[in-house]
Amino acid sequence: METGIYIPIISDYGFKATFGNEADSLFLRKALQALIKSDTPIREVHFDKNAFEALTVDSRSGIFDVACTDEQGNHFIVEMQLGYAPHFVQRMKFYALHRFNPLVERGEFDYANLPKLYTIAFLEKSILPVAHFHTVANLRSESGEIIDSQMTFIIVELAKFSKQVADIETDLEKLVYTMKTLHTTEPTQYPAFWNEEWLRRAIDELDTRKMTPEERAYFARVTAANAEAVKAEKQKIREAVEQNEQSVKAETVRNLLDLNILSVAQIAKTVGVTEDFVRKLSGDR
Known part of the structure; x- marks a missing residue:
């Protein structure tokens, strides 16, 4: 703050x-x-x-x-x-x-x-x-x-x-x-x-x-610790969002594979993932 x-x-x-x-x-x-x-x-x-x-x-x-x-x-x-x-x-x-x-x-x-x-x-x-x-x-x-x-x-x-x-x-x-x-x-x-x-x-x-020098030093430590905590929480949020996005993309790829009307390359381009990502999901089925 x-x-x-x-x-x-x-x-x-x-x-x-x-x-x-x-x-x-x-x-x-x-x-x-x-x-x-x-x-x-x-x-x-x-x-x-x-x-x-x-x-x-x-x-x-x-x-x-x-x-x-x-x-x-x-x-x-x-x-x-x-x-x-x-x-x-x-x-x-x-x-x-x-x-x-x-x-x-x-x-x-x-x-x-x-x-x-x-x-x-x-x-x-x-x-x-x-x-x-x-x-x-x-x-x-x-x-x-x-x-x-x-x-x-x-x-x-x-x-x-x-x-x-x-x-x-x-x-x-x-x-x-x-x-x-x-x-x-x-x-x-x-x-x-x-x-x-x-x-x-x-x-x-x-x-x-x-503030005394000791108080300034303590305030600096608390501020730094809080900043690190906030940074860590933001990273957790980013990771959660990314994981959720990957889950959604994986579900979309599976649905398209079930339709069996698009090639691996077409599915990858449509969903915005790599062809290896599509092949892995195809092989897991």
Whole structure:
């Protein structure tokens, strides 16, 4: 992801430097309070182990971007997803249920006093059939009554947020605006609310002009690793496309061979393959 003076919050490095900043959790605490729409300030957060061991059939392990617990015992899982992820809700359920089970076990299977569990996702693209950018979901009846509020899912779809600075009022709107625009904003265009302590501290963490040599080196390593990962994924896509094209061509050649009206040379020219390709398929029959 290209960047100017400020590293994007939604980048891997930026998300960890702000939401995952264990040395200074003010930004995370204010953000969580805004996301769950609570009037009660979160005074403390304890960062939990954010990885879990393999639970799936193919033995894949998992990792949350941020996992923490506040002073009231409320649990939070926070994820950032770049790119289109139409089935991300399923991943959120997987993460939430993985965290839910140990809560029950630690309470000796007492379901009466379980702490609240919030699973929060920031999505770069839109996936829900709703108009608003901030969706809060609980277990509800068909009439809309809340059946259970112990487990809450919160999805923020950045693509749906379009408010301009003059219209921004809430901390939630300030948060999402900052996440979308910080890395593209010139210093002369800063909105006044970026001077608020919780946002100013986060923005300072992303200011490339204030980075130490060690931080610059780490940022360079993360950026390079991400670039390699993107390159590898693109190569996988290209290979998949090429394989699919070959499969289609092979099926077309087989169909033409079945008709038995064209020569090998004519089939090769029609499909756009070599004559050896046609002969091999003919010999495999």
